[in-house]
Amino acid sequence: MKKVLSALLTGAMAVSMLAGCGGGGSSAPAQSEAPAEQGKEEAPAEQGKEEVPAEQGKEEVPAEGEAQAEGTGKVAIVTNTVSQNEEEYRSAETMSQKYGDRIVHVTWPDNFMTEQEQMITTVSKLAADPEIKAIIINQAVPGTNAAIDKLLESRDDMLIIYGTPQENPEDVAARADIILQPNELDMGPAMVEQAVKMGAKTFVHYSFPRHMAQVLLSARRELIKEKCAELNIEFVDATAPDPTGDSGTTGAQQFILEDVPKMVAQYGKDTAFFSTNCAMQVPLIKAAVEQGAIYPQPCCPSPYHGYPAALGLVSEEDSAVEKMNIQDIVDQTTKSLEEAGVLGRFSTWPVPVSMMITVAGTEYAFDWMAGKTNGDLDMEVLKAKMDEYAGLDCNMSPYTDDAGTSYDNYQLIMMDYLTYGE
Secondary structure, eight states: OOOOOSSOOTTOOOOOOOOTTTTTOOSSOOOOBOOOOTTOOOOOOOTTOOOOOTTTTBOOOOSTTOOOOSSSOEEEEEEOOTTTOHHHHHHHHHHHHHHGGGEEEEEOOTTTTTOHHHHHHHHHHHHTOTTEEEEEEESOOTTHHHHHHHHHTTOSSSEEEEESOOSOHHHHHTTOSEEEEEOHHHHHHHHHHHHHHTTOSEEEEEEOHHHHTSHHHHHHHHHHHHHHHHTTOEEEEEEOOOTTSTTHHHHHHHHHHHHHHHHHHHHOSSEEEEESOGGGHHHHHHHHHHHTOBBOOOSSOOSSSSHHHHTTSSOTTSOGGGTOOHHHHHHHHHHHHHHTTOTTSBEEOSSOHHHHHHHHHHHHHHHHHTTOSSSSOOHHHHHHHHHHHHTSOOEEEEEEOTTOOEEEEEEEEEOOOEETTO
């Protein structure tokens, strides 16, 4: 596998912040779709019902450990805890249920920003197991690079896959064989265009300094501002409390609940709201629905992210995946938004991209171990795994930095929007 470059690219900004969308804890976000019942007949589509492709986001899970991947060896999956990002955690559980003891699932500490020695210990233990041939880290939070550096001191034979990294792109690309991440840059202009389609005249961007220290997130904000100017809508750069600050997650959420009505009173109902933090999605959706505003997407685009808890479809303590598959959640979300009179003003991506990264990455790793890929990075096989999970064509493109350097192993993902009510 790729060894650490002897000299990393210089001049890169050091980033020290929470995971782009996982920091501060999420409120029961996304899960994978449960398999359809065998032999169940499909009812005719109801008028106004949002349809997702039949196989979209579907991961058929056999009895525990029943699936047998070719080749030998294990895949280690490192995720955040449920309190940080449930989608990633549950996606690893799905793979554990499918492949049994060929999956080793461990988690980062909740306070990963202050427990980076524990992160190194976690990865070192995985490196000590010679049966582990691949490692998937989703999310690759700050401190992941240091942990992988330690792993590479003893193992240069492992396939390393990062999901949604939060350290400098150049440094990440020097360590991981494959990096998968939503296209944060293209997502910026796309969400503004989506907001305008839904009637937005103002776009409010909530974030805080830790997130704006991240290269991709800060660059995306600039692209959002540029697109707003191009489409002649007002851009509002709003600073929210950091969930890791003195007020904590509760204080940050309360700020959103109180600030959105003020913004709507100032700018009107045709105001679109976006936040860079997972923990803020539930209060942001709640407040936007109550105010009749516009919400183009969660920070981690997914039908599960924020919507179920915000609309009361499940409690914030419950797991949406254990109660509803993707079509169920889309249908119930549509019904709730219709009852609130805001259909056509809320949207998301049609499948949980964070879960797709884990599932597609794991399936790719097993193919790699079985010698079914052309080297460490086989884009044809990788894209096929992504498309298979999504049930649609995933747009993938390599990350290119400001100097024009393209990183083929750093793939960015984009999808079309699912607009509730269309």
